[in-house]
Amino acid sequence: MSITVQNVIDKLHRAFGPYETTVDGIVAGSGQTAVRGIAVSFVASYEAIKEAAALGANLLITHEGAFYRHQEGGRGTADRSRVRLMKESYIQSAGMAIYRYHDHPHRTNPDLITRGLLRALEWERYQHDYADAAVVVTLPEARRIREIASHVKSKLHLPYLRAAGSMETACQTIGIAVGYRGGGEVAIPLYERAEVDLLLAGEGPEWETPEYVRDAAAQGIGRSLFVLGHAASEEPGMELLAELIGDLFPGMPVHFVRTPSPLLII
Numbered sequence: 063m064s065i066t067v068q069n070v071i072d073k074l075h076r077a078f079g080p081y082e083t084t085v086d087g088i089v090a091g092s093g094q095t096a097v098r099g100i101a102v103s104f105v106a107s108y109e110a111i112k113e114a115a116a117l118g119a120n121l122l123i124t125h126e127g128a129f130y131r132h133q134e135g136g137r138g139t140a141d142r143s144r145v146r147l148m149k150e151s152y153i154q155s156a157g158m159a160i161y162r163y164h165d166h167p168h169r170t171n172p173d174l175i176t177r178g179l180l181r182a183l184e185w186e187r188y189q190h191d192y193a194d195a196a197v198v199v200t201l202p203e204a205r206r207i208r209e210i211a212s213h214v215k216s217k218l219h220l221p222y223l224r225a226a227g228s229m230e231t232a233c234q235t236i237g238i239a240v241g242y243r244g245g246g247e248v249a250i251p252l253y254e255r256a257e258v259d260l261l262l263a264g265e266g267p268e269w270e271t272p273e274y275v276r277d278a279a280a281q282g283i284g285r286s287l288f289v290l291g292h293a294a295s296e297e298p299g300m301e302l303l304a305e306l307i308g309d310l311f312p313g314m315p316v317h318f319v320r321t322p323s324p325l326l327i328i
Contacts, residue, residue: 091159
């Protein structure tokens, strides 16, 4: 008996919970398609779709969507761009189904995407406490901020970090907020209530948390911020998901496709 795209979705829901969602769903292809192989990526970029097809997969499971906005429903003028039409044409010619799996991983307990980043940083072995939108890690001993920066770049294979605040202080309590959780609403309570010395965030408005951290540093309060980038903060969680999907479907080829940041430093 063949496994369909809908069979895969149903099994994911049984494993990780059928939550009320806003954006999860099939964004290309059909739920009745028989699955030959599965690829998992952070985002359904044109390159990721081509790589998935080259690997023999015809189901691509992604965290972020394919068509350039969080809410992908509707067909406005922007949705008729040449770029989107060419992408849709390739998806159809490749016989690819794309399932966006965003809300469910974030609503597992603990948050699967945060858990993946914690694992990639090799901080799972340290004391850590999950909150609604973050995890707070306590290192066994304080480390210099620049030493932690080197560790983060090495483990996440990042050429750079964006940083704010004090770079010379020692740090023992670290907050981690993946994706678009780096704004002041999430970050400032972590500094004030959880008393984190350093926050690792995916991204957020540049005039919120970075300005708070800059003011703290100017006042002699040792607080720091590393901005990883949205993809860098969430891709490890999707890599963990690919491993879990492999466990759910023994014998099914499951591949993880990396999607580098679309932004370059020039």
